[in-house]
Amino acid sequence: MLLVALLMENIDFLYSFILCLVFAIANFLKLGMRNKTYVLPSTFFALMWGLTSLGGFLYSNLLVGVTDYYNGADYLQEISSYQLMILIVVFSAFLLARFKRKKVAVEVTANFGNADIVSIRRKMRWVLYLFFAIGMYRLVSVVSVTGWDYSAMRSYYIDSRSHFSFFDSNVIRIGSYLCQFAVFYICILGMETALQGIRLKKIIREFLLFIPFQMSFGGRLFILSFFVPFIFSYLLTYSIAVIRDKDKKIDRKFLLVLASPIIMLVVVQILKMNETINMKTIEAYSSEIFYTSTSYIHMNELWGSLPPEYSLGYGLNCLGIGSSVYNHIIEMWNVVYNPASVCVPSMIPQVFLDFGKCGSLVFFFIVFYMIEEKAIACLKNLTTRNMLLIILLCQTTYQTASSSDL
Numbered sequence: 001m002l003l004v005a006l007l008m009e010n011i012d013f014l015y016s017f018i019l020c021l022v023f024a025i026a027n028f029l030k031l032g033m034r035n036k037t038y039v040l041p042s043t044f045f046a047l048m049w050g051l052t053s054l055g056g057f058l059y060s061n062l063l064v065g066v067t068d069y070y071n072g073a074d075y076l077q078e079i080s081s082y083q084l085m086i087l088i089v090v091f092s093a094f095l096l097a098r099f100k101r102k103k104v105a106v107e108v109t110a111n112f113g114n115a116d117i118v119s120i121r122r123k124m125r126w127v128l129y130l131f132f133a134i135g136m137y138r139l140v141s142v143v144s145v146t147g148w149d150y151s152a153m154r155s156y157y158i159d160s161r162s163h164f165s166f167f168d169s170n171v172i173r174i175g176s177y178l179c180q181f182a183v184f185y186i187c188i189l190g191m192e193t194a195l196q197g198i199r200l201k202k203i204i205r206e207f208l209l210f211i212p213f214q215m216s217f218g219g220r221l222f223i224l225s226f227f228v229p230f231i232f233s234y235l236l237t238y239s240i241a242v243i244r245d246k247d248k249k250i251d252r253k254f255l256l257v258l259a260s261p262i263i264m265l266v267v268v269q270i271l272k273m274n275e276t277i278n279m280k281t282i283e284a285y286s287s288e289i290f291y292t293s294t295s296y297i298h299m300n301e302l303w304g305s306l307p308p309e310y311s312l313g314y315g316l317n318c319l320g321i322g323s324s325v326y327n328h329i330i331e332m333w334n335v336v337y338n339p340a341s342v343c344v345p346s347m348i349p350q351v352f353l354d355f356g357k358c359g360s361l362v363f364f365f366i367v368f369y370m371i372e373e374k375a376i377a378c379l380k381n382l383t384t385r386n387m388l389l390i391i392l393l394c395q396t397t398y399q400t401a402s403s404s405d406l
Contacts, residue, residue, distance in 0.1 A: 004317055009061045010056065010057060010060040010061075010070075010076050010080045011057075011073070011080075012077070012080035012081045012083070012084045013053050013054075013056040013057035013060060013080045013083075014053075014057045014074075015048075015084055016049065016053035016055040016056075016080070016083055016084050016087050017050050017054040019087055019088070019091065020047070020049050020050030020053060020075050020087065021046075021050050022048060023046040023091055023094070024046040024047055025044050026041065027039075027040070027046070034363075035130075039232070039235050039236045039239040039240070039378065039389075039394075040372065040375050040390075041371050041372055041375050041393045041394045041397040042091075042094040042098075042368075042372050042396070042397065043394075044232055044397050044398040045090065045094075045397040045398070045400065046084075046091075046398075048292065048398050048400070048401035048402070049087060049124045049400075049401050049403075051289075051290060051292065052153060052290070052293055052295070052346070052401045053087075053293045054290065055149070055289075055290025055292070056070070056076070056080065056293050056296050058290070059071075059290070059293055059296075060073075060076060063254075064286075064290070065178045066240070067284065069297060070297075073296070073297075073300040074300065074303075074304060075300045075303035075304055076296060076300055077130065078303065078405070079296065079299050079300065079303065079348075081238070082348070082357065083348060084354075085228075085361060085362070086348065086364055087362065088365050089361045089365050090364050090365070090368045091403070092365065093364070093365045093366075093368045093370060093372065094369075094372045095371035095372040095393040096369060096377060097369050098372065098376065102372065104398070106208050110340060113127060113164070114192070114195045114196065116193050116384040116386060117188060117192050117195065118192055120384070120388075121137070121185065121189060121192055124175055124181070124184070124185045124188065125185070126209065126371070127178060127181045127182055127185055128185055128206065128209050130178060130181055131175070131178040131179065131181075131182045131209075131210070131213060132209040132210070132212060134171065134174060134175045134178060134213055135175060135211070135212030135216065136211030136212045138171060138175060138212070138213055138216040139169065139212040139213070139215055140146070140185050141168075141216075141272030142216045142218075145320070149220055149274070150268070150271040150272050150274075150329070151218070151271065151272055151273060151274035152220025153215075153216070153217075153218035154217070154219060154272075155160070155218070155223075156218070156220050157217045157219075157340060158337075171225035171235075175213045177215060179214070179225065182210055183225060183395070184229075185232050186206070186210065186226055186229045186233075186390075187229045187230070187232075187233040187388075187391045187395065188233070189203075189206060189230060189233075190229065190230040190231065190232070190233030190234040190237065191233050191236075191237045191387065191388075191391070193234055193368070194233075194234045194235075194237035194238040197238065197251055198251045198254060198257065200256070200280070203230070203257065206226075207226055209382060210222070210225075210226050211226065216384075217218040217299050218272060219272070220264075220265055220268045220269060220272070220291065221344075223261050223264045223265055224261065224265075224281070224291065224402065226314070227257070227260065227261035228398060229395060230257070231257065232391070232394050232395070232398060233260065233391045233394075234254070234257075235386065236387075236391060236394060238388070238392060240382065241377070255339075256266065262289055265289060265291055266282055266285050266286055266289070267282075269285050270282070270285050273285075291402070292344075292346065292401045292402040294343045294344070295343060295344060295345050295346040295401070295402070297339065297340050297343045297346045298338075298340045298343040298344070298349065299345065299346075299348060299349050300325075301333070301340035302329060302340070302345075302349050305329045305333075306325070306329070307325065309324040311323065311324065311352050312353065312354060312355060312356055312359075313325075313326065313350075313354040314354055314355070315349070315354055315398045316354065317349075317350035317353045317354045318350050318351060318354055323353055323354070324352065326349075326350075326353050344402055345403075346400060346402065347400040351363055351364065368397070371396060371397060372394050374393060375389075375390045375393045375394070378390050
């Protein structure tokens with residue numbers, strides 16, 4: 001009876017996980033689709049929110065993790081119920097888009113080819129070099145103060161971010177803009193790799209060029225920022241353009257690429273907590289694969305900080321500007337060093353603050369219907385340009401669990 005009671009804590013997180021799992025499996029049953037394309041924006045949405053929801057459920061019930069924050073959080077039941085409503089609405093939008101275009105079959109045009117993708121990647125390579133240069137400047141500046149202590153690097157960023165100089169603020173701003181272009185470059189690299197085969201030395205070289213800027217903040221975002229766009233663009237290209245060749249089998253090296261970010265997330269978290277890497281700490285921090293579940297800390301603290309009445313943002317929060325109530329709460333968190341201020345929010349809090357509970361559900365339905373419908377439409381005339389558009393749409397749905405950007 002005690003075990004049953006324990007598992008009932010924030011049970012809507014479990015329902016959300018099951019819903020995401022069912023939809024992900026349905027993709028492989030071609031639900032609402034005539035073609036053999038299994039990877040679409042909805043696929044990544046289901047996978048990311050399934051992982052996040054499972055993490056929230058396990059953390060809430062103290063089944064994984066090294067902290068009991070989730071078990072004592074006051075608003076997670078309300079948040080989990082609201083999230084379940086959002087997922088039901090979003091998956092309804094995905095299904096409507098699929099059944100509307102169920103007769104669409106993938107047509108790979110003559111304009112889609114490896115030569116075009118290689119050419120685009122080479123033309124964009126300067127972005128990665130410039131991003132590396134900015135990142136190295138930032139990383140060397142931080143290491144000169146903290147040394148090669150990852151825990152100290154993280155603490156230094158948290159303590160100093162509220163009083164960056166004008167020059168440092170602009171370096172970070174430029175680096176953040178370049179990061180978006182660099183991520184797009186990594187997506188193109190994933191497409192090229194799916195068509196040409198996996199070359200580990202090349203992937204490692206691009207990874208090393210990519211990571212300095214985000215490493216300078218002492219976090220783990222550099223791992224996901226590189227591997228997730230690479231993996232989903234690889235899978236997307238493979239499922240649409242490569243799997244048609246029956247003699248073509250997925251490269252076993254891809255399993256190593258999949259395992260690398262999982263291992264690195266755990267190892268870097270151990271370093272960030274200033275602990276020694278051994279089997280005991282690896283086991284203790286293995287729950288870090290639920291990286292995006294920390295967004296629930298942000299939401300729980302936000303729900304507890306909201307005043308009884310406040311004005312809606314009507315898009316300000318989704319655009320990254322921030323409404324008056326949200327900006328005030330963030331400033332208050334920074335003053336008292338609330339850890340929620342460094343937990344990356346998901347799509348939920350910003351849309352909630354912009355449109356309210358009912359209005360946000362309408363917003364979610366419209367946005368995700370348009371995303372899935374556009375991606376399926378691109379399959380009918382699969383040029384290199386349309387393939388890149390599909391990848392951008394997939395990137396958007398992936399980020400909804402780990403970023404407020406929509």
